[in-house]
Amino acid sequence: MMVSKSKALFAQAKTLIPGGVNSPVRAFRSVGGEPLFIDRGAGSRLWDVDGNEFIDYVGSWGPLVLGHAHPEVLAALAETMKKGLSFGAPIEMEIELARWINRLVPSMEMVRMVSSGTEATMSAIRVARGFTGRDKIIKFTGCYHGHADYLLVKAGSGATTLGAPDSPGVPEAFAALTLLCQYNNLAAVQEMVESNSGEVAAIIVEPVAGNMGVVAPGPGFLQGLRELCDKEGILLIFDEVMTGFRVSKGGAQELFHVEPDLTTLGKVIGGGMPVGAYGGRRDIMSQVSPAGNIYQAGTLSGNPMAMAAGIATLKVLDRPGFYEDLVQKTTWLKNEMQEALTKKGVPHSITSVGSMFGFYFAKEKVDSYETALKCDAALYGKYFREMLIRGIYMAPSAYEAAFMSAAHSEADLEKTALAFKESLNQIL
Numbered sequence: 511m512m513v514s515k516s517k518a519l520f521a522q523a524k525t526l527i528p529g530g531v532n533s534p535v536r537a538f539r540s541v542g543g544e545p546l547f548i549d550r551g552a553g554s555r556l557w558d559v560d561g562n563e564f565i566d567y568v569g570s571w572g573p574l575v576l577g578h579a580h581p582e583v584l585a586a587l588a589e590t591m592k593k594g595l596s597f598g599a600p601i602e603m604e605i606e607l608a609r610w611i612n613r614l615v616p617s618m619e620m621v622r623m624v625s626s627g628t629e630a631t632m633s634a635i636r637v638a639r640g641f642t643g644r645d646k647i648i649k650f651t652g653c654y655h656g657h658a659d660y661l662l663v664k665a666g667s668g669a670t671t672l673g674a675p676d677s678p679g680v681p682e683a684f685a686a687l688t689l690l691c692q693y694n695n696l697a698a699v700q701e702m703v704e705s706n707s708g709e710v711a712a713i714i715v716e717p718v719a720g721n722m723g724v725v726a727p728g729p730g731f732l733q734g735l736r737e738l739c740d741k742e743g744i745l746l747i748f749d750e751v752m753t754g755f756r757v758s759k760g761g762a763q764e765l766f767h768v769e770p771d772l773t774t775l776g777k778v779i780g781g782g783m784p785v786g787a788y789g790g791r792r793d794i795m796s797q798v799s800p801a802g803n804i805y806q807a808g809t810l811s812g813n814p815m816a817m818a819a820g821i822a823t824l825k826v827l828d829r830p831g832f833y834e835d836l837v838q839k840t841t842w843l844k845n846e847m848q849e850a851l852t853k854k855g856v857p858h859s860i861t862s863v864g865s866m867f868g869f870y871f872a873k874e875k876v877d878s879y880e881t882a883l884k885c886d887a888a889l890y891g892k893y894f895r896e897m898l899i900r901g902i903y904m905a906p907s908a909y910e911a912a913f914m915s916a917a918h919s920e921a922d923l924e925k926t927a928l929a930f931k932e933s934l935n936q937i938l
């Protein structure tokens with residue numbers, strides 16, 4: 511595979527941008543080699559600047575549930591663009607997108623738009639603290655909620671990939687307000703809540719964890735959190751930045767029948783534009799400024815281009831059969847991978863939820879960050895490189911999810927399954 515243009519660009523980028531990238535995991539550090547610079551995408555395909563073609567399972571890390579450059583999203587953007595890019599004043603499309611969100615995720619009675627997932631979780635935590643008058647929050651090891659100080663504690667994703675779950679620059683005093691529990695360990699949460707009685711504002715959780723690979727919630731885990739929160743006056747925040755419109759139309763809360771008090775969205779909601787949103791119970795969201803006095807603002811929040819891309823995306827994914835098709839394709843590929851791993855006698859743990867899927871080279875079943883860390887990440891790196899040279903673009907980290915899009919064809923899936931088998935043969 512020729513990558514000379516990517517190599518040259520990366521060398522330039524490193525002199526101007528830290529590590530040559532604007533988000534750490536893009537740098538391919540944990541899988542070896544250097545990142546590819548992308549020229550364009552269409553449907554399920556991606557082309558780098560050297561002209562190499564890939565079937566893409568990263569999908570910009572989740573947003574592209576329709577695939578690249580979907581014609582309806584592009585058309586909506588082209589129309590909107592003609593009228594101007596930003597006003598910093600209300601526009602009708604903000605109501606339209608809020609209405610869509612409320613219809614597909616009914617627990618979000620009121621919603622506030624922001625420009626990233628990080629902003630959404632930061633804001634939701636502030637609202638939870640303001641509403642309850644409490645300071646502490648509980649998060650789970652390996653769950654990533656963006657890069658806000660008090661959330662960057664054992665945070666999975668790029669942080670795990672680079673071996674630095676905690677970051678310099680996060681004051682200890684901030685991190686001290688973040689209490690950590692193990693994912694899928696309800697008893698640990700109960701104990702934590704008891705020993706901090708009356709002090710916990712919120713429990714924030716990825717209802718399907720997607721930033722330490724893919725880890726599904728065990729039976730009763732989310733329900734247990736809901737009951738505990740109700741008993742203790744704690745707000746339950748589902749961070750559905752990744753799972754929203756991804757694991758099902760109404761997100762993980764629809765799939766697992768558990769309603770949080772607050773939900774954060776991002777990724778798919780922007781259809782590839784920078785968007786996030788947070789919302790939930792009317793009595794809580796009514797406390798947000800200027801309706802209430804919990805402050806949160808944004809110059810580009812509710813931006814026309816972002817709203818247009820979001821609305822166009824939701825319109826497409828709302829069509830009959832959209833998720834059935836997506837889930838069926840994901841399940842098919844996951845089964846093919848599972849069968850190949852089993853045939854080869856490779857110890858593994860594999861999961862798919864909706865259109866998210868992932869596997870670990872691991873001897874034990876992975877159900878938490880602690881068990882995920884026992885996987886063979888070096889072997890994943892070898893696997894990643896074998897897939898790449900066969901034209902399959904998987905996440906450049908053992909601790910990230912893969913994403914199916916509506917644009918992936920049967921032929922794409924068959925090609926992927928074949929490349930998977932060949933790659934296993936190469937690395938084992």
Ligand SMILES: *Cc1c(COP(=O)(O)O)cnc(C)c1O
Binds near residue numbers: 626629631750777786
């Ligand atoms: C990606 C992600 C975020 C952060 O979103 P950004 O748009 O990258 O700031 C937060 N929470 C979860 C669960 C995510 O997957």
